[in-house]
Amino acid sequence: MNSAVRVLMAAGFAALVATPHQAHAWGANGHRLIAELAEAKLPAATRAKVQELLKLEPGATLVSIATWADETRSPSTAAWHYVNFARGGDCTYEQPRDCPEGKCVVVALERNLAVLASAQPAEERLTALKWVVHLVGDVHQPLHAGFADDKGGNLFQLRAFNRGTNLHSLWDGGVILNWPGGEEQLRAAVTTAAAPQAVGKPSEWASEACRVAAAPDFYPEERMVPDSYFERWRPVIAERLNAAAARLAVLLAKTL
Template identity: 55%
Template sequence: MRILFSANVLLLSLLAASSAHAWGAEGHRLIGEMAEAQLTPAARAEVTRLLAAEPGATMASVSTWADQIRSPETAPWHYVNPPPGDCSYERGRDCEDGQCAVEAVREQVTILKSGASDAQRLTALKWVIHLAGDIHQPLHAGFKGDKGGNLYQVRAFGRGTNLHSLWDGALIRNRAAGIDALRVDASTYGAAAPAAPQPAAWAIESCKVVSSPGFYPDGRFIEQSYIDQWDPVLVARLKSAAQRLAATLNDALR
């Protein structure tokens, strides 16, 4: 029985590790929506022109595209793994062959700024929208040893899950008053974050959240005290993601 239980836990962990998507659809769409409202007229006009190739598309609606087309080749673009105890970023150490979220954002912004075809620039736009959100989910700059929290099993909201999935979506879906209240809170919470388009700095911030005392809950049960402690961080990361995404596009599409 113990062997069977252990095997089932391992299987669930591996499945979670292969299917985790940062913030889930709700978080990504919220970031896209809030960022679109902060675009300059020039950036808004170019975003609108590029998105017109997909009738009805908005920054919110395309924000999950990168998860929908996820492949083994692009999977490393969604995260970066600094070593435990060292929340810094070194490309040679943390991003082999440029295959990580930090360098993927930089590369796609370069395409967006370039004279590439509209089709290529639209694809780059969709990548930037998504990956800016990914980097601000703390566990997408978590640690390789537990696959960014995917292998850290917890029990939350009456079911078994893992810490990565908790932060991807469960904290958002189970938040009091739902997505509308989260939209208001994320729009009004605290002071504006430094908005420079610097994806390495965003990743370092996320790593520091993951490294904070209590982020990995003792006992692996998510109590209300954990939710209360980390809800302001959840809100702040969503707000910062939207601000930095808008700043990145405003800079790229001047």
């Protein structure tokens, strides 16, 4: 490894140690694509209820609110975006162990779904809708259901697409932003990906995502990530995005 690469990776490591879990699952492009595809799947009655809430913010759409939770992130809500599992386990979710004090993506999603389904004021239900749209995306990103020992891949340094980064950031946005053929080819890959076998619930989605992160070849052996890694995992990313969109649509239809 040359000195320039070493300096870059060391700087990235220092920043990640200081501010863990700051990466945004799927990045803006991924979250917006999930919302776009989910909206297309909504029954007419559900779409009308969504639009009624969105009218509270002129110009807002399901796509535009998909990144709100990242744009307004604060120390009090940072832990809502992920859940940590213990490495070497079977990825079974246990709330007392994996979500202390209810501060994780699973409980945050369940809590906001309850608000969305309630008779609370419309403003509070709109905020809950923003959280739900975003967190469904988060819980499907494998490193937002990764392992505590490396802060969901944040501490696993590597180099990809000609820059120093870490595994978490690579999965959040690096692979998506460098998708062969760009956004249209990404959309095509996601829309034709295998549909999820079951809808399930947030805790099951977290366990499912964790099992992806626990796969033997998920962590690249070479820190200079080879093309073969992306060829192996692009179809899985497409499936994760497709599952998030399909499940978000079902969840909104059941909740509203």
